[in-house]
Amino acid sequence: MQMLFRWASKWWPGLIPLAVMWGIAAWNNTLPVEADLSARSSAALKDTVLDKTRIAVDGRDISLVADAFSEEGRRDAVTAVELVPGVRLVDDQTRLAPEAKPFVWNAERDVVRVTLSGSAPLPAIKARLTEAARKEANGTEIADQMGLARGAPPRFEAAAMLLLDQIGKLKDGKITISDTKVSLSGMARDLGGREAIGAALKNLPEGFSIAANEIKAPPYIFQAYKDPVAATLTLTGYVPDNAVHAAIATSASRKFFTEKVVDNLKASVGAPGSFNTAVIAALGALSRLSTGTLVVSDREVKLSGDALYEGAANDIRAGLGKDFPKNWQYKPEITVKPPAGPVDGTVCQQLFSELLAKGKIRFAPKRADIDPDSAGILDHLIETALRCPTTNIEVAGHTDSDGEDSFNQALSEKRAQAVIAYLVKAGLPADRFTAVGYGSTQPVAANDTDDGKAQNRRIEFLVR
């Protein structure tokens, strides 16, 4: 041992090269050691749930800055770094993520992108929400501006996922969760989108409620264009269902006696209330125009075109609003067609006969009340009568053979008188017209079929 001490007293010169080696080793290895420990620490934190993680290495000492989402998670993260081989000291600068109050999350859609903002409770949930938005937006850019915070209500993810499903149904708009209150605003992409979103919201997880649902539907549009040149009535746009579709088509074919109905209607949900009543009334007004366009957009009816004479124009402007439900708006833009030139009695008779061959004046069954669907043909008859102002006209009523002769006789007279009353009300002089009832004495077809009877029930205009 004594020898060892004696030898050791002579070892000091080696300390000089040792010091040099030490200096070179320190110079060369400091940065690699720090890089290595930083990588190992990051790897150790891979499975922990942290936000804003920052690892700074000084020698073998690690400074860990991070937001954790629970006290346990925070401790686990620090322990994980402490256990990394080579780490000497850990400077724990972790903290719990701030608590959001209220906990607000937004999904906003505009033309070019879907923006997610507000708070998400965990990084994994944030990633899943972004992914769900990407799938739902179908190619639209996703802007993830979500931060992370504690304080999310229970079942937040399920609620947010359900709401993200609705983003695809919006053209633009915003969906917000504020604690457990859900607010929606914006415009649905398609007709029926608003209703689909409303139905989906019924499945919100327990505890969540709708604070405001201000999703608007795109306008529900129905259009009709009467083209006198092509003799067509073109129907486009939407109807609520097949039953309403059939009712509108039937009504159009009764009202438009000279035009062929071109039916391009599609069925879709989202129609305003009383759609059927309003559209049928508006079609009645359109049938009285020589040419015209009807546009029904939600609860607004726009009717433009040329009436056949001044009285009809006034009637259409003033009268039609009464046929609409109260909360509907009616905007008539009615002008009067330039009057056609006068003709003599023979031409007038020919015109009357042509009109009544194409269509007929209809009445309520067994009564003398004129069916409103006949307004179109009556306007045409009035326009024709105005062209031959010097002639006198016999309005002849005929019935089928059903019922008592005396009843039919009286009914045919009353119907002829009702027609004259209509003409007089429209501004024609009463002394030009004579009402005659023929009952069932002058059939034009056999009374043994429904079709024949229908032909026999008629009004004729005879120029005298």
Place this chain on the structure above:
Amino acid sequence: MPYLVSFHMGWLIGSVLLGFCMGWISVVQRGNGTSKMTARWLAVLVAGLLAASFAHVVPGRFGYWLDLGLIMFTCYLVGCTIGACLRYWVVSRSQPAG
């Protein structure tokens, strides 16, 4: 410690070799070494540095350099001891008794 050793293996082997050479020479070197007083002061210094290292009182890179220096120094001492013992064994074998 295992991390430091494995990461700086080359430098530590170098230190051992340096020590080995120094120990090899020290056996046959004539002249006086350090005085006892100096040796004691050196021992106190090394003990102080060891204490500082184990107590982790030196922060950051300086702490790392201190640890590295002490490990290299330890390896140097081990090398010296092995070198000296081996040389002493060789010398004593080559000089027959007498």
